[in-house]
Amino acid sequence: MAKKLRVLLIRPKYTSLVANLEPLGLEYLAGLAKELGIKCRIHDEFQYPWTFRFRRMCEIIDKGGYNFIGFNANANTVDYINKRAKQLKEKYPHLFIMVGGPEAELNYTEFCKKAVDLVYHDNGLSTLKNIWTQGLATEVFDRQTGICYKRNGRWVIKKKGAPVDCFINKPDRTAFYKGLKKNYIFMKGKYALSKASFSCPFRCSFCYCTKMNSGKYTERDIMEVVDEVEEIRHDKIWFVDDTFFFDADRVRLFCNEILRRGIKKTFMAYSRADFLAANPEILPLAYKAGFRDILVGLEAINDDQLTDYHKQTTRYENITAIKNLHDNNIVCDGLFVISHTATREDFRSLMRFVRENNLLWVVFGIFTPYRGTDAYDRYKDQVVNFRSWRLDGTHITLKPTHMTSFEFMMRYYWIHVLTYPKIMVRTFFGTGYDTKRKGWF
Ligand code: SF4
Incomplete structure (x- = not known):
């Protein structure tokens, strides 16, 4: 059965000016397919123009003779995937269409549509391995965890399996190496991705990530992660873990180990402000190992707002975290979430905070109560224009x-006008990573 499958994995494109990244999630599926001897290709729409998307998809299906489509779903691609699934099913009635990815893991019922055959919401890929090896049959599905499928025309929803703490196979990074030319993070260059843990032990109200892996934080064996880093044929690696700097001993x-093996790569990772404020002694070692960027979910600049987000950090910790990073020549990429309750003064204070703390690299998001988060439960009756592409x-x-x-939007754009040109100028002059420098050059 496995040999007959021809799998096309699709990552739908969405608007993103700040990054075009490796499709790591799909690469794990491609790695599994490779291990099982299944023909598989990743169609990463980010590598192609916006025009003729459906035609291109069909051409790839025709040329490769694919009979199994796997869509990778994010919150902002739900409508697009459901629309494409319908079109594909009309054109190729025998195609088997599966939807997986973060949105499917959390909000699987959104894809329980006529055109979709299977929604994958399990933790890890063991269920997919079973399906790919045992066949696309109802009796096989009946034995699995974490999927939705149709039995006699009615959707059956199987409970998720246990949380996972490792991957069952390596990713096949062909798509990354092939797409390297177009890979970028705004003003930072090209990064390979790696994931060393699952979910997050904290519970910020707006956060999607903490709900993954059935809400259970688990870590991969760190030596296995070092092996992976060593194997990646690229010198810049971004750990997309929700918080890589969580356990100081593990980071150490x-x-x-990176130093012992003489691995010379540059790393970027997420950390929380409270960790950075409480563990400054780890930062010189982190710098030595190659960490140059730490993305910190600062989120807000006052304690009330941080409490409202259930962030469990304080303004003081935010300031201390930035200072500790800067003192150790590590860039603090400050991530902020702008609340719909922000006043004019809040926008001004935010800019003051950025200036006073010498934050160069900043990302501003607008508070969005994504489906599946605690914030959604709180705000679901107040949402406006809640169409998927806007999420x-x-x-x-x-x-x-x-x-x-x-x-609000004018002010949102304005804070970008006030901050992003400086990032560009400083990058141009090669001083974007000089954490002590204050000016434009
Ligand atoms: S925002 Fe960050 S710290 Fe908070 S729950 Fe999400 S991943 Fe964890």
Whole structure:
């Protein structure tokens, strides 16, 4: 059965000016297919123009004779995937269409549609391995965990399996190496991705990531992660773990092993402000091992807002974290979430905070109550224009309470005008990573 499958994995494109990244999730599926001897290709729409998307998809299917389609779903691609699934099913009635990815893991019922054959919401890929090896049959599905499928025309929803703490196979990074030319992170260059843990032990109200892996935080064996880093044929690696700097001993182990093996790569990772504020002694070692960027979910600049987000950090910790990073020549990429309750003064204070703390690299998102988060439960009755393509943190989905939506968006764009040119100028002059420098050059 496995030999007959021809799998096409599709990553739908969405608007993103700040990054075009490796399709790591699909590469794990491609790696599994490779291991099982199944012909598989990743069609990463980010590598192609916006035009003729459906035609291109059909041409690839025709040329490769694919009979199994796997869509990777994010919150902002739900409508697109359901639309494409319908079109594909009309054109190729015998095609088997599966939807997986973060949105399917959390909100699987969104894809329980006529044109879709299977929604994959399990933790890990063991169920997929079973399906690919045992066949696309109802009796096989009946024995699995974490999928939705149709039996006699009715959707059956199987419970998720246990949380996972490792991958069952390596990713096939062919798509990354092939797409390297177009890979970028705004002003930072090209990064390979790696994931060393699953989910997050914290519970910020707006956060999607903490709900993954059935809400259970687990870590991969750190030596296995070092092996992976060593194998990747690229010198810049971004750990997309929700918080890589969580266990100081584990971070130390990682850094020491990188140094011991003489691996010379540059790393970027997420950390929380409270960790960075409480563990400054780890940062010189992190720098030595190659960490140059730490993305910190600062989210807000006052304690009330941080409490409202259930962030469990304080303004003081945010400031200390930035200072500790800067003192160790590591860039703090400050991530902020702008609440729909922001006042004019809040926008001004945010800019003051950025200036006073010498934050150069910043990302501003608009508070979005994504389906599946605690924030959604709280705000689901108040959402406006909640169409999937708008769910990307750059659109208003809750009416601003202190100004019109138009003014809110103008202010949102304005804070980018105030911050992004400086990033560009400093990068141009080669001083973007000089954490002590204050000016434009
Ligand atoms: S925002 Fe960050 S710290 Fe908070 S739950 Fe999400 S991943 Fe964890």
